[in-house]
Amino acid sequence: xxxxxxxxxxxxxxAFSIPLSDRxxxxxxxxxxLDVDIIEEIHQNRVHPKLHSRIPDNVxxxxxxxxxxxxxxxxxLVLGVNSLGVNWAAEILSPILPLNVPVLMLTKGLMGDRxxxxxxxxxxxxxxxxxxxxxxxxxAVGGPCIAGELxxxxxxxxxxxxxxxxxxxxLCDLMRxxxxxxxxxxxxxxxxxxxxxxxxxxxxxxxxHGWLEKEGTADNGxxxxxxxxxxxxxxxxxxxxxxxxxxxxxxxxxxxxxxxxLYVTSQGGRNSKMGRFLxxxxxxxxxxxxxxxxxxxxxxxxxxxxxxxxxxxFERGELDWARLxxxxxxxxxxxxxxPAELPWDDFFKGxxxx
Amino acid sequence: xxxxxxxxxxxxxxAFSIPLSDRxxxxxxxxxxLDVDIIEEIHQNRVHPKLHSRIPDNVxxxxxxxxxxxxxxxxxLVLGVNSLGVNWAAEILSPILPLNVPVLMLTKGLMGDRxxxxxxxxxxxxxxxxxxxxxxxxxAVGGPCIAGELxxxxxxxxxxxxxxxxxxxxLCDLMRxxxxxxxxxxxxxxxxxxxxxxxxxxxxxxxxHGWLEKEGTADNGxxxxxxxxxxxxxxxxxxxxxxxxxxxxxxxxxxxxxxxxLYVTSQGGRNSKMGRFLxxxxxxxxxxxxxxxxxxxxxxxxxxxxxxxxxxxFERGELDWARLxxxxxxxxxxxxxxPAELPWDDFFKGxxxx
Numbered sequence: 284x285x286x287x288x289x290x291x292x293x294x295x296x297x298a299f300s301i302p303l304s305d306r307x308x309x310x311x312x313x314x315x316x317l318d319v320d321i322i323e324e325i326h327q328n329r330v331h332p333k334l335h336s337r338i339p340d341n342v343x344x345x346x347x348x349x350x351x352x353x354x355x356x357x358x359x360l361v362l363g364v365n366s367l368g369v370n371w372a373a374e375i376l377s378p379i380l381p382l383n384v385p386v387l388m389l390t391k392g393l394m395g396d397r398x399x400x401x402x403x404x405x406x407x408x409x410x411x412x413x414x415x416x417x418x419x420x421x422x423a424v425g426g427p428c429i430a431g432e433l434x435x436x437x438x439x440x441x442x443x444x445x446x447x448x449x450x451x452x453x454l455c456d457l458m459r460x461x462x463x464x465x466x467x468x469x470x471x472x473x474x475x476x477x478x479x480x481x482x483x484x485x486x487x488x489x490x491x492h493g494w495l496e497k498e499g500t501a502d503n504g505x506x507x508x509x510x511x512x513x514x515x516x517x518x519x520x521x522x523x524x525x526x527x528x529x530x531x532x533x534x535x536x537x538x539x540x541x542x543x544x545l546y547v548t549s550q551g552g553r554n555s556k557m558g559r560f561l562x563x564x565x566x567x568x569x570x571x572x573x574x575x576x577x578x579x580x581x582x583x584x585x586x587x588x589x590x591x592x593x594x595x596x597f598e599r600g601e602l603d604w605a606r607l608x609x610x611x612x613x614x615x616x617x618x619x620x621x622p623a624e625l626p627w628d629d630f631f632k633g634x635x636x637x
Numbered sequence: 638x639x640x641x642x643x644x645x646x647x648x649x650x651x652a653f654s655i656p657l658s659d660r661x662x663x664x665x666x667x668x669x670x671l672d673v674d675i676i677e678e679i680h681q682n683r684v685h686p687k688l689h690s691r692i693p694d695n696v697x698x699x700x701x702x703x704x705x706x707x708x709x710x711x712x713x714l715v716l717g718v719n720s721l722g723v724n725w726a727a728e729i730l731s732p733i734l735p736l737n738v739p740v741l742m743l744t745k746g747l748m749g750d751r752x753x754x755x756x757x758x759x760x761x762x763x764x765x766x767x768x769x770x771x772x773x774x775x776x777a778v779g780g781p782c783i784a785g786e787l788x789x790x791x792x793x794x795x796x797x798x799x800x801x802x803x804x805x806x807x808l809c810d811l812m813r814x815x816x817x818x819x820x821x822x823x824x825x826x827x828x829x830x831x832x833x834x835x836x837x838x839x840x841x842x843x844x845x846h847g848w849l850e851k852e853g854t855a856d857n858g859x860x861x862x863x864x865x866x867x868x869x870x871x872x873x874x875x876x877x878x879x880x881x882x883x884x885x886x887x888x889x890x891x892x893x894x895x896x897x898x899l900y901v902t903s904q905g906g907r908n909s910k911m912g913r914f915l916x917x918x919x920x921x922x923x924x925x926x927x928x929x930x931x932x933x934x935x936x937x938x939x940x941x942x943x944x945x946x947x948x949x950x951f952e953r954g955e956l957d958w959a960r961l962x963x964x965x966x967x968x969x970x971x972x973x974x975x976p977a978e979l980p981w982d983d984f985f986k987g988x989x990x991x
Binding site for chain 2: 334335336426427428429431432433434435437438439440442464466467468501502503504505506507508509510511512513515516517519520522523533534536537538539541542543544546547549550551627628630631634635
């Protein structure tokens with residue numbers, strides 16, 4: 284029987300235990316220091332307090348102090364921490380991760396160091412000891428997957444991405460079931476760029492909810508879907524530019540990793556919720572503190588993290604800021620420098636004529 | 638003062654009169670034989686009965702018998718009939734359209750003659766007298782635009798497409814205002830293919846509403862956004878294939894014409910509504926007759942129209958059916974040959990590995 288550790292007992296990490304459990308594996312769900320209450324609740328009544336789903340009996344909950352024990356004899360480590368936890372994960376795993384255990388990352392994001400933008404599998408790799416860096420096999424999951432739906436065994440279509448096709452095929456065989464449909468892609472950098480950026484563009488689409496609340500429904504019942512759709516399209520257009528810059532493939536943009544994932548993220552969730560607050564005119568830090576103190580707003584974290592690096596890349600002429608007006612606007616809005624307004628006339632530069 | 642005729646007083650044709658009216662033009666809204674009641678109502682109380690919006694005073698309503706009179710001295714003809722009305726429009730316009738009047742089409746669709754698939758500007762052109770065919774300038778509008786939102790002056794971003802950049806620029810200058818944002822594209826065949834196909838893929842996304850109604854919300858509150866997003870992504874993937882086949886540009890797929898327009902169409906509207914009925918297990922003809930007898934379901938009309946031609950193109954080897962499993966499934970579902978189920982395992986062929 285396969286033994287699988289999931290590190291991170293947030294909604295996505297925990298939801299991922301369901302398809303693994305359904306395949307009959309020995310699943311070990313290890314909470315981080317942020318997940319202590321969650322692990323306690325699963326121990327007590329087997330219901331995840333945020334996911335509101337029952338965690339099956341073949342999923343054993345652990346606190347982080349049990350990570351080393353949980354890792355013994357495992358076939359796969361699934362990393363389900365949020366984007367802020369990748370460096371922490373590298374640190375805690377460094378002394379105890381068995382060299383031959385492949386890693387599958389659920390975490391989505393990009394990081395900047397004021398020199399370059401990196402995908403998270405590279406951040407994790409670079410955080411591991413030197414002798415691990417060349418050997419550890421890191422793959423990742425991309426595509427539209429709301430955790431609560433996966434946990435309820437609703438049809439979900441995703442892409443496993445990595446550099447080793449044989450490993451990807453093995454991971455697929457491990458995971459697939461009648462509701463979890465998996466494709467593979469060796470465009471690791473493209474998929475990772477897409478799935479990270481979708482969070483900030485979903486935040487942008489979410490602004491519309493706030494604007495609608497301010498302006499109200501029109502006399503004829505009209506809302507603001509046209510506007511949301513235009514922001515959605517500009518998001519994909521900018522994603523295509525950045526995927527190309529990062530060395531990825533355009534196909535990832537108009538399939539599951541970008542268009543599918545941005546679609547699902549725009550239908551609701553934390554980024555969309557924060558977008559609404561920003562659209563209503565609230566300051567990001569204020570809205571975060573007041574309404575979403577315990578939630579990670581991945582789209583906001585992303586622009587705050589890579590924003591300074593992008594400015595360096597603009598200055599160096601490596602990135603063309605005229606191609607990324609929405610991303611720049613979101614960075615200004617989230618950092619509180621600009622009100623929540625978008626530069627329409629700068630959209631779609633380099634594509635359509637304006 | 639510019640004089641502009643809009644032929645077709647359905648929701649889109651009529652909504653288009655608003656930005657034209659706001660620019661102060663003399664707008665003549667000519668109803669077809671299907672719009673007699675609408676024109677009567679606008680005459681009586683100036684409110685469009687389906688759009689639920691006030692039609693401004695500088696928009697003069699005409700019945701179709703007044704078309705010739707309305708066309709006198711005009712600068713532009715806007716064609717706002719539905720896809721089934723293009724041949725009719727060509728016929729009625731043939732004896733009376735002044736040669737020098739450019740045409741801007743709002744109508745979206747594709748047509749098949751069991752030999753090839755044509756875009757509607759070509760269908761219109763071919764329906765006009767021989768001496769017109771080479772001279773009449775036909776442009777078209779694409780992108781995410783729900784009529785009711787445009788009529789309420791909500792931000793709307795669209796693309797004007799045609800072969801003559803100078804004319805496109807003139808049309809932009811004519812139309813732009815603070816809420817109607819216009820870009821131009823000379824990828825006429827690409828844009829037209831995108832905006833036509835979005836109707837059938839929105840019908841496919843709409844199936845999810847029906848499935849959700851049958852299965853219900855999960856215990857943890859989960860709905861089926863993951864599934865809708867996967868269908869959305871497969872729609873774009875197939876659109877990219879068909880745009881390439883038709884000779885269009887991929888950029889149109891991941892910008893306003895396909896991704897933006899499919900996004901907005903998936904948020905509601907007639908295709909989505911019919912998708913729900915089909916997802917619930919209803920037969921297309923039955924659902925149409927019973928619940929939507931007076932509405933044109935563009936996505937269903939599209940697959941019924943181009944389906945037989947596509948089968949010819951599959952047989953000839955010009956199109957690869959393995960690349961269009963969703964379009965084929967929708968053709969089977971709409972024609973009543975197959976139940977509303979989708980072939981997951983056939984998705985994304987040629988992109989990801991499965």
